[in-house]
Amino acid sequence: MIQNQYSIFESELTVRPDDIDMFNHVHNSKYLDYVLAARYEQMEKFYGMSWEKFEEMGFGWVVSKVTIAFKRPLKMGDQMLIRTGILEMNEKGSNVQFEIINKKTSKVASDGVFEYVMIDLKTQRSCKVTQEMIEAYSI
Secondary structure (H helix, E strand, C coil): CCCCCCEEEEEECCHHHEEHHHHHHHHHHHHHHHHHHHHHHHHCCCCCCCHHHHCCCCCEEEEEEEEEEEEECCCCCEEEEEEEEEEEEECEEEEEEEEEEEEECEEEEEEEEEEEEEEEEECCCCCCCCCCHHHHCCC
């Protein structure tokens, strides 16, 4: 992952039976779920600004683009570390880098970038990220 002025945080998950596809490894769509679950946890735990807090203020984050590289398969029962960190945050949105690491092998199973846009929940249209939000996430 790219080291910059933003912190990198880590969450841990385990591959579940319903994550497995017909080839007996994690289905590619589940990697997106893993990153989203990690970010949900990290928003409250590390930034002190949970998904629900954004919702209470009338805002939400929407994924506008994902770039993902699948490097090694994960299998049933594998434990993984999901590392995420902000690459860029400004009034237009946020780019979050991630990597999913197999704990047993310490090898990267997947990595990439999520691009998020802030929306106004009432209008369902994009809106500016406030300075307060930028400061809360600039750790």
